[in-house]
Structure formats: C-alpha cells, structure tokens
Amino acid sequence: MELVLEMKEICKTFYGDGIVVKANDHVNFTLRKGEIHALLGENGAGKSTLVNALFFPPDSGVILINRKEVDLDNPLTAIKDYKLAIARQDLSKSLIERHTVAENILSFSEGFFLSITEIEREIKKALQKFDLGDINPKAKVWKLSGGEKQRVEILKALITNPDILILDEPTAMLTPPEIKSLFNLLYQLKSKGVSIVVITHHLEEAINFSDRITVLRHGKVVETLETEKMRDHRGNENESIRYLASLMVGKDVLYNLHRETIHSGSIVVEIKDAIVNNDMGDTVVLGINLKLKANSILGLAGISGNGQRELIEGLFRWRNLESGKIIIRGKDITNKSINEVRKLGVAYIPEDRQKALVFDLSVRDNLMLNSYKLSPSFFINYSEIVSETEALIKQYNIKATSPLSPVRSLSGGNRQKVVVAREFSLRKGKDLILIAENPTFGLDVGTTQFVREELLRKRAEGAAILLVSSDLTEILSLCDEIAVIYKGKIMGVLTREEATRENIGLMMGGANLSSSKEVLA
Amino acid sequence: MKIYGTEIYFQKRIDPITGIKAVFVRISFLLLGLGVAGLIFLFNGINPIQAYYDMIQVNLLLIPNTIARFIPLLAIGIGLAVPFKTRVDNIGAEGQYIIGMLTAAGTAFLFPDLPAIILIPLMFINSFILGAIWAIPVVLFRAKGGFQGADVVVSFLLVFPALYLMEWLVSDPWRDPETGFTYSSLLPVNARIPKIPGTPIYISIFLVLAIALLIYYYLFRTVNGIPKTKLGYEINVLGKNPLAGRVAGMSFFKVILITMTFSGGMAAIAGVGEVAGNSLRLGVKSQGYGFTGIAVAYLGGLNPLGIIVSALFFAALKVGGLALTGIPSTVLQLFSGIVIFFVLLSEFFFRFTIKSRKLS
Numbered sequence: 001m002e003l004v005l006e007m008k009e010i011c012k013t014f015y016g017d018g019i020v021v022k023a024n025d026h027v028n029f030t031l032r033k034g035e036i037h038a039l040l041g042e043n044g045a046g047k048s049t050l051v052n053a054l055f056f057p058p059d060s061g062v063i064l065i066n067r068k069e070v071d072l073d074n075p076l077t078a079i080k081d082y083k084l085a086i087a088r089q090d091l092s093k094s095l096i097e098r099h100t101v102a103e104n105i106l107s108f109s110e111g112f113f114l115s116i117t118e119i120e121r122e123i124k125k126a127l128q129k130f131d132l133g134d135i136n137p138k139a140k141v142w143k144l145s146g147g148e149k150q151r152v153e154i155l156k157a158l159i160t161n162p163d164i165l166i167l168d169e170p171t172a173m174l175t176p177p178e179i180k181s182l183f184n185l186l187y188q189l190k191s192k193g194v195s196i197v198v199i200t201h202h203l204e205e206a207i208n209f210s211d212r213i214t215v216l217r218h219g220k221v222v223e224t225l226e227t228e229k230m231r232d233h234r235g236n237e238n239e240s241i242r243y244l245a246s247l248m249v250g251k252d253v254l255y256n257l258h259r260e261t262i263h264s265g266s267i268v269v270e271i272k273d274a275i276v277n278n279d280m281g282d283t284v285v286l287g288i289n290l291k292l293k294a295n296s297i298l299g300l301a302g303i304s305g306n307g308q309r310e311l312i313e314g315l316f317r318w319r320n321l322e323s324g325k326i327i328i329r330g331k332d333i334t335n336k337s338i339n340e341v342r343k344l345g346v347a348y349i350p351e352d353r354q355k356a357l358v359f360d361l362s363v364r365d366n367l368m369l370n371s372y373k374l375s376p377s378f379f380i381n382y383s384e385i386v387s388e389t390e391a392l393i394k395q396y397n398i399k400a401t402s403p404l405s406p407v408r409s410l411s412g413g414n415r416q417k418v419v420v421a422r423e424f425s426l427r428k429g430k431d432l433i434l435i436a437e438n439p440t441f442g443l444d445v446g447t448t449q450f451v452r453e454e455l456l457r458k459r460a461e462g463a464a465i466l467l468v469s470s471d472l473t474e475i476l477s478l479c480d481e482i483a484v485i486y487k488g489k490i491m492g493v494l495t496r497e498e499a500t501r502e503n504i505g506l507m508m509g510g511a512n513l514s515s516s517k518e519v520l521a
Numbered sequence: 522m523k524i525y526g527t528e529i530y531f532q533k534r535i536d537p538i539t540g541i542k543a544v545f546v547r548i549s550f551l552l553l554g555l556g557v558a559g560l561i562f563l564f565n566g567i568n569p570i571q572a573y574y575d576m577i578q579v580n581l582l583l584i585p586n587t588i589a590r591f592i593p594l595l596a597i598g599i600g601l602a603v604p605f606k607t608r609v610d611n612i613g614a615e616g617q618y619i620i621g622m623l624t625a626a627g628t629a630f631l632f633p634d635l636p637a638i639i640l641i642p643l644m645f646i647n648s649f650i651l652g653a654i655w656a657i658p659v660v661l662f663r664a665k666g667g668f669q670g671a672d673v674v675v676s677f678l679l680v681f682p683a684l685y686l687m688e689w690l691v692s693d694p695w696r697d698p699e700t701g702f703t704y705s706s707l708l709p710v711n712a713r714i715p716k717i718p719g720t721p722i723y724i725s726i727f728l729v730l731a732i733a734l735l736i737y738y739y740l741f742r743t744v745n746g747i748p749k750t751k752l753g754y755e756i757n758v759l760g761k762n763p764l765a766g767r768v769a770g771m772s773f774f775k776v777i778l779i780t781m782t783f784s785g786g787m788a789a790i791a792g793v794g795e796v797a798g799n800s801l802r803l804g805v806k807s808q809g810y811g812f813t814g815i816a817v818a819y820l821g822g823l824n825p826l827g828i829i830v831s832a833l834f835f836a837a838l839k840v841g842g843l844a845l846t847g848i849p850s851t852v853l854q855l856f857s858g859i860v861i862f863f864v865l866l867s868e869f870f871f872r873f874t875i876k877s878r879k880l881s
Contacts, residue, residue: 318768339770350768358762360537364746365757369769378750385747404746406537 003067004195005031005164010053010061012046021442023049024058025219031164031195036186038210038227039199040248042508043304043470046219047199048089051166054078055086065164085162087153089169089199092280094153097142101135105156126159130185133178146173146282154182165189166197171205172305173282183209201303203241203248203509207231215247222247245505249472257449257477259456264480265294268433268464269315274324276307276314283322285311286488292464294430297455299479300468302508307488308468309351312437315466316348317341328433342370344433347423351437351468356419359408363400364389366407366418370426388425396421413447416440420451430462437468452478472501472508486510531873538871543822547867551820551834554863558856565848576841583840585720589799590836592722593618593791596729597814598821598828599736600787604672604780606741606823608760609663611656611781613676614788615811616683620655621648621792623687626705626803629712630695637711644712644793645725652789653782655679660781664774684807691803705803714798723798729790730829737825756780788814813839816861819868 012024023046031037039047054063055075063070065082078084088094095104102120120137127135132151141149150173157165171179186196186209200206206213207227215222234240269292276285285307292298302308313319315326317338325334328344347370350356357366367389368380375381389403398417400410407415420439426432436455440448455478459465469475475482482499484491484507491507523529538546559569580587597614604611625644632640658679662671695705714723740753748754755776759766763773788811795810796803817835821828838860842853 337770337772338767339772342770348768352764354762355764355768358758358765360761361757362746365754368747368754369758369765372751372754373770375751378752380747380749380751380754382744382747386745 002033003030004033004065005029005054006062006064006067007050007053008062008064010050010058010063012049012053012058022219024053024061027061027216027219027221029214029221030224031197032212033195034190034193035211036190036196036198036209038206038213039197039216040201040203040206040213040244041216042201042248045216045248047216048168049219050216051086051168051197051199054084054166079160079162083160083163084166085157085160085164086166087150087157087168087170089172091146091149091153091173095141095149095156098140100138100140101144101152102137104141104152105137105159122159123155126155130155130158131181132185146280147175147178149280150174151178162194164195164197166199168199169201170198171200171202179205201248201509203244203506203511206244207237207240213244215244217248217250222250241506241509241511242502245509245511246502248509249501249505257452257456259478260460262295262460264296265430265462265464267291268294268329269466270325270327271311271315272325272327274311274314274326275322276310276319277322278310284488285314287324288485288488288490290466290483290490290493292433292466293480294464295459295462296480297459297465297467297478299475299482300466300485301472301475301482301504302470302485304470306485308437308485311485312435312466312468316346316435342426345427345431346433346435347426349419349423349434349436349439351441353415353419357407357415360406362404362406363393363398363410363418364403367392367403367422370422392421392425412442413444416443416447416451420454424454424458428461432458432461432463434458434463434465435468436465438470439467440469440471440474472504476501476504484508527877527879529875529877532876534872534874543871544827546870547820547822547864550863550867550870551860554860557863558859561852561855561859562848565852567845567848572845575844576837579844580837580840583843585717585722587833587836587840588726589721589723590839591832592726592729592798593795593808593810594814594817594832594835595733595829596791596794597788597810598817598832599729599733599825600784600791601814601818602821602823602825602828603736603740603756604777604784605818606760607756607777607780608763609659609672609777609781611659611676611784612673612815613656613659613679613811614784614814615807615809616676616680617652617655617785617788618792618795618811618814619680619683619687619807620785621652621789622796622803622807623683623690623792624648624651624789625712625793625796626695626708629708629797630706633709633711635711637713637715640711641714641797644797645728645790648789648793649786652785652787652792654785655683655789656781656785657778660774660778664777680811687803687807688805691805695803697802703805707802708797712797713801714794716798721799723794725790725794725798729794732787733825733829741824752776752779813857813861816864820864 007027007029010024010027014021014023027046027050029050039050041047053061054072055078057073063072070082072078102116102123105123106114106116106119123137127133132155135148135151141152144152150170154167154170170182174182190196198210210227212224212226214224231237231240234243271288271290274285274288275283278284288311290298300308310319314321317333317336321334325332328346331344333341368385371385371388372380393403396417398421399414407418423434440451443451452474455465455467467475467479476499480496481493482504483493484504486508487510562569562572597618601611601614624647628644628647629640659672659676662675691705692703697704697706714725716723739749740756742749748757755766755771759771759773759776767773791810795808813835817828817832820831820834838857845853
C-alpha cells in the first residue's frame with residue numbers, strides 16, 4: 001500500500017500558567033492512499049494536536065508526504081502546495097462569524113481578482129456535488145445553526161479538492177441522517193483516491209466507517225488496528241466496540257485512597273429537565289435530571305464537549321436555563337443571581353483557573369474572595385480575615401514566600417491549593433455543596449493526591465459533591481454514583497458497584513444503554 | 522521581532538513593580554518625555570534648558586495660580602483613578618467636566634437670588650448628579666452590551682454632545698447681552714465660590730482634597746493586603762480579573778455603576794470650581810482638563826496620594842506655559858501631548874518586560 005503521509009516521532013508540549021502538558025509524545029502515524037483512517041481517543045489525548053502538526057511545525061518530528069520529507073511551516077503551503085485540507089473542530093475560531101459563507105470560503109480562492117458572485121456560484125455547485133444540503137452562500141455565518149456551520153466548515157475543506165482530507169470531529173453538530181450522508185460522501189472521495197483522516201471519540205463511527213483506527217491516549221499511540229481484521233477477530237461489533245473502549249480509556253489501576261463506606265444522605269440539589277444552550281445558541285444540554293445527596297460524591301463522566309460545561313454553568317447560574325428547574329435545599333434558584341447561589345453554600349472549583357484565581361493579586365486576596373462578604377457592613381473585618389487566611393495557609397500547607405506575594409509567583413500545585421482551601425472552607429459539614437470541575441487537571445502527583453483526599457474528607461463530613469472529570473480513574477476511585485453524559489443526555493446513572501471502566505467507557509463513547517447492557521450481560 | 526539572529530519579545534511581569542521603584546520608573550519616563558519635547562523646542566529655535574528653567578521660575582512666582590489650576594486636575598484625576606482601577610476606561614471626563622460647568626452656570630442663572638450658602642452647595646450637588654448621569658450610558662454599554670471596548674468609545678463620544686451643547690448655550694440663550702461676544706454673562710455674585718484672600722485659590726480645594734484623602738483611606742489603602750471596605754476589594758478583584766470576581770458572586774454592573782457615577786460626578790465638580798471659582802463665565806472652548814486628567818491619574822499610579830503630586834506637576838506645566846512666549850500655541854499643546862504620551866507609555870512597562878534571546 002502506498003503511503004501518502006507519514007508522521008514520525010512527533011512531539012508537542014504546551015506550557016500553560018503553571019501547567020505543562022505533553023500533548024504529543026513521540027507519536028508515529030501513517031496514512032495510506034485512499035483510506036479512511038480514524039483517530040480515536042478521549043479529549044486531551046492529542047488527536048487535534050497531531051493533525052495540527054501538519055499546519056504548524058511541531059516541537060520535533062519528521063513529516064513525509066508522498067515519501068518526501070516536507071517543511072510545513074504555515075497553513076497556506078500545506079493547503080496549496082501539498083493539497084492538504086482540514087475541517088476544524090472549534091468552529092468559533094475557524095469560521096468568521098460576522099462574514100458570509102462565501103466570504104469565509106473566499107480566502108481559499110485562486111487568482112488575483114476576487115469575484116464574490118463567482119465564489120457563490122461555485123459554492124452552490126459544490127454543495128450539490130457533495131450533497132451537503134442547501135446553504136445560502138450569502139448568509140452570515142452567525143445566523144447559521146451548528147449543523148450548518150459544521151457543513152460550511154467541511155465544504156471549506158472540500159472545495160480545494162484536497163488529496164489528503166482531515167476532518168476534526170466532523171459529526172459533533174450533525175444529525176444522524178446528515179452523518180450518514182457525510183460518510184457516503186467520504187466513501188465516494190475515497191474511491192477517487194482521496195486519503196481521509198477522521199478524528200472522533202465516537203466508537204461506533206470509528207468501527208463502522210473506517211479502514212484503520214489509531215487509538216491515542218495521554219499523547220501516545222496505544223495501537224493502530226485494521227478495522228476489518230479486528231471485526232473478524234472479535235467476532236461481532238459489540239465485542240469490537242468493547243475492545244476499542246478499553247484501549248481508549250486504558251487499564252490504569254484505581255488510586256489507593258482511604259475511602260470510608262458511608263450511606264448517602266438526603267437530596268440537597270436537584271436538577272430537573274435542564275435544557276441549556278451554548279454560546280452559539282445550539283442546545284447542548286437536552287433535558288438532564290440529576291440529584292446530589294449529602295455525604296456523597298456524584299461523578300459526571302464523559303468526553304468533554306458533551307454538555308458538561310454548559311450544565312455546570314447552568315447549575316451555577318453563569319448561564320440561563322432554556323427550561324427546567326434547579327432546586328437547592330428546597331429553594332428554586334432557577335432565576336437567582338450567582339451571589340444568591342453562593343449564599344446557599346455552593347462552592348465551585350472551575351476547570352479554568354482564570355475563573356478561580358486573580359493571578360495578579362496576593363494569596364491573601366485570593367483566599368478571602370468568598371469570606372470578605374461575611375461582615376454585615378460596608379467594611380471588611382480586618383482581624384478575622386487575617387487570622388482566617390493565615391489559618392488556611394497553614395492548614396492546606398500553601399507554599400508562598402508570604403501571604404502578600406502574588407498568586408502568579410506560586411507553582412501550579414500551590415495555586416490549586418489556594419482555590420481548594422478557599423472553596424472547601426466556604427461552609428462546614430453538611431452545609432457545603434461542592435462543584436468540582438477537573439480539580440486535578442495538570443497538577444503534580446502530590447497535589448493531585450491531596451485534592452482527592454480532601455474531596456473524600458469533605459464527603460465524610462457531610463458535603464454534597466458533584467465531581468466533573470474527564471479522568472475515568474479519578475471518577476471510579478472517588479464517586480458513590482456515576483452519571484455518564486453523552487451529547488447532552490445522561491446515558492445512565494450507575495452506582496459504584498455497577499460501574500466498571502468498560503461499561504462507562506462504552507457509555508461515554510455513545511454506545512446506547514441497551515446494547516451496552518447486553519454486552520455486560 | 523527579529524534583529525540579526527536575536528529575537529526581542531515581551532513578557533508579562535510576574536512580580537509587579539511597586540513602591541519606590543514604580544515612582545522611579547514613572548519619573549524616568551517623564552524625563553524622557555520632557556527630553557523629546559525639548560527637541561521640539563529646539564526646532565522652534567528655543568533653548569529647551571532655558572525654556573524649562575523659565576517654566577520653573579514662572580511657577581515659583583505664581584505658586585497660588587499653580588494651586589488654582591491644581592484643583593480641577595486633582596478632582597478629575599481622583600475621579601478617573603477609581604474606574605481605571607476597575608479597568609473601565611472613562612476617557613470622556615472632558616464631557617462630564619463640561620456638563621458640570623453647564624449645570625453650575627444653569628443653576629446659578631436659574632436661582633440668582635438664593636443666598637450663597639445655599640446656592641453654591643446646590644450647584645455642587647446638581648452638577649455631581651448630572652455629571653454622574655452623563656457617565657451612565659458608559660456603564661450600560663460596558664456591562665450589558667457584548668462589546669468590551671464600549672467604555673472607551675461611548676465615554677469619548679459623549680464629550681461632543683456636551684461640547685456642542687455648551688457652544689449653543691453661550692452663542693444663543695446664555696449669550697452675554699452687554700458685550701455680544703460668544704460667552705455667557707458673568708455668574709451672579711452669590712454663585713461665586715469664595716477665594717482665599719489675596720490669591721486665585723477658591724475654597725473648594727478643601728472639598729476636593731478631603732475627597733481625595735477619603736478615597737485613599739476607604740478604597741485604595743491596604744493594611745496587610747486588606748482594603749478597608751468591601752467596595753475597595755471588589756474594585757481590586759474586578760479590575761484584575763472580572764471573570765474570577767463574577768464567579769465569586771460579585772456584581773460587575775454594581776461596581777462599575779458606582780465607580781463610573783463617582784467619576785462623572787467628580788469631573789463635574791471640577792467643572793463647578795472652574796466656572797464658579799475661576800473663569801466666572803462660560804466660553805465656547807474648554808480647558809481640556811478632562812483629557813489631562815487621564816495622564817494625571819496614570820502618572821499618579823492610580824493612587825490618590827500620587828495623584829496629588831501628579832496633579833500639581835501638570836498644573837505647573839500649564840502655568841509654566843506662560844513663560845514660553847514667542848512660540849505658536851500649537852507647540853505648547855504638542856508639548857503637553859508628548860508629556861502625556863510618555864506618561865501613558867510607562868504603563869506598558871508596568872505590565873511587560875522586554876527580553877531578548879539568541880536564535881540558534
């Protein structure tokens with residue numbers, strides 16, 4: 001088989017504020033002529049980073065196109081000289097919202113003079129040719145629905161007649177019939193000799209539509225499989241899905257944590273039929289029901305981007321619910337302000353540290369972000385704040401040169417300790433409701449362990465905790481109940497005893513509940 | 522930026538510059554600005570050293586005049602420092618200042634017979650309220666609209682309605698019937714703010730100084746990193762990271778409503794002083810104190826104590842201009858423009874450092 005694309009030993013590391021992520025760690029990847037190759041993995045596995053290496057140079061590694069080493073230092077050479085094309089995942093960055101469809105695609109046209117009417121004609125022709133439905137080229141992109149935007153993005157890639165086509169999560173916004181017609185189109189292109197990479201975390205898509213599958217986890221290649229062979233080998237489709245799920249989520253052992261058996265208490269927070277839109281106006285949370293109980297940790301597992309963020313933001317009143325209700329301790333908070341939600345004892349550890357910390361202010365300023373409100377007058381209770389912040393620094397062992405040094409000067413682990421110390425001390429015992437979003441993301445081993453132990457301690461003290469995490473091992477080690485979210489819906493809530501890595505992995509990958517139960521049976 | 526195999530780049534500062542070092546950085550930028558402005562003098566055939574020497578001499582002779590000019594600059598500078606600290610850029614203090622002048626004159630013309638003890642406070646109160654109202658559109662567009670730069674655009678554009686309103690008022694309804702020139706009649710005697718005998722310093726200087734000190738004590742001063750009031754803390758947090766502030770339950774709208782209305786009100790108070798203490802009538806042009814106030818606030822490090830010093834400096838600059846006879850007035854404006862530019866430029870170095878690395 002002729003290899004059109006080879007990527008050898010690709011490395012890429014991202015440096016955040018106090019966080020180092022090895023997104024690609026010596027990744028090898030090959031693409032044959034005329035194949036559909038699925039790149040499978042959880043979020044953060046390094047799939048998008050890998051294909052981005054074709055448009056922006058990676059830290060190290062070699063890229064060969066048609067067996068010749070190439071230097072792809074900007075997207076335009078990749079698109080024009082090597083006939084690569086990509087439909088990106090993040091449409092808000094890839095499409096210019098204020099421009100029309102035609103204007104978005106115009107940037108790829110050839111020639112000195114630009115004719116918008118010609119482009120519009122071309123687009124109409126192309127839409128028909130590729131069977132991508134009816135989209136008005138004169139429409140402004142921000143007026144389009146999510147599915148239409150996705151189709152524009154795909155069209156943008158197709159219109160250059162590429163030899164190598166890369167689709168990053170192309171089906172996220174599409175309906176099932178649209179997905180089917182997209183893959184029909186891919187088969188047609190394939191028969192004409194186009195080589196296609198499809199990035200996905202949907203197991204069924206990978207199995208049903210691809211020729212080969214490469215599974216990535218934590219920035220490394222786990223395995224590259226021939227889809228046909230695997231199916232033959234495994235017998236039936238369910239078996240294959242199950243195998244892929246296990247490759248995708250890994251087989252790490254559970255963390256060794258001291259976890260007392262406690263019976264869950266009464267219901268503290270109730271989410272009823274919540275429907276939430278994202279920033280683009282698409283409905284991404286489709287009627288979710290969840291219950292948080294005292295003395296208990298509810299885990300929300302799922303590949304990120306399936307509506308977790310919007311659900312939490314809705315719960316926290318950062319975002320409005322389209323419909324549904326949120327009830328905290330019997331009080332309907334659906335239309336209350338963030339401040340009123342906070343007053344009910346809701347502590348929040350956001351995934352985005354920018355939302356949790358003011359980097360330019362001191363450790364003390366950051367620790368008093370909740371407690372400064374406590375005094376009844378306009379004034380801040382000076383002595384109380386001093387003693388409280390000193391106590392927190394000691395109790396949580398925050399390593400800072402002084403309480404007055406800016407948080408920016410702290411290490412990543414100590415920064416997160418500041419957040420944890422502040423939020424965990426919001427209320428005592430049963431009065432605490434805690435929402436934690438990937439609280440250990442990017443932390444060193446010691447702090448990770450510390451945060452998890454603190455979560456369990458708060459659980460023992462009576463707090464009701466919602467843990468959103470894309471780390472399955474973390475969820476399995478800590479939670480009493482696990483809800484799995486997929487495409488804005490809860491696939492099911494499993495108790496600790498029912499939950500296994502496999503069946504959660506299946507539900508995360510969208511295998512529907514009945515078939516996954518069959519698999520388990 | 523790449524120069525001969527060396528890359529020069531900007532990096533965000535981890536440890537902010539504070540205390541004496543901050544004062545030093547500001548003063549060195551000021552000197553740099555004076556140096557560049559000196560070149561302009563040189564091109565106009567004036568020895569800059571002689572010019573600066575003359576400016577100092579004039580100021581020493583006219584200390585009371587400098588202090589009189591210092592009053593509006595201090596009021597506006599203090600007023601601006603508060604929203605600037607919340608990272609809401611009120612660059613339209615000029616408009617609020619003009620509205621203050623108009624309201625003061627209007628109140629005086631409306632009730633010329635009220636005793637001074639009532640009329641003058643009434644002028645201050647009315648002006649403060651209208652100046653604050655003039656700032657409210659900025660709050661609405663900034664907090665409720667989706668556009669981050671709305672504060673800059675809206676506050677700046679609101680200068681012009683105020684300016685044209687003044688032009689219309691002095692050229693028609695309030696025009697001085699005696700002379701027929703395009704300025705208003707003199708303010709009634711009861712509306713004139715008393716002065717310290719023998720000087721042009723009007724007594725609202727005490728009001729403005731008191732407000733400056735109160736703002737310092739209640740909003741800006743921190744003891745062991747803790748401000749005196751909740752509002753002071755909220756201003757700190759929202760100014761540095763509004764996202765984190767909102768997650769903690771702070772109301773961005775509430776805080777910028779307070780800071781902006783205060784800012785508008787202070788600019789208006791400066792206007793009252795100017796019209797009722799200094800000029801005693803309205804003209805078609807304003808002094809541009811509102812724009813100078815921006816530089817006053819930044820040169821003062823957004824700290825009331827620093828602003829007192831920087832307001833004095835800019836007042837001295839204005840008075841010093843009297844010494845520069847024989848050059849076009851546009852050169853004088855260019856001069857203060859350059860100084861303001863360099864003062865604002867220093868803000869960049871408070872946030873970034875310049876580093877270089879060799880490219881392999």
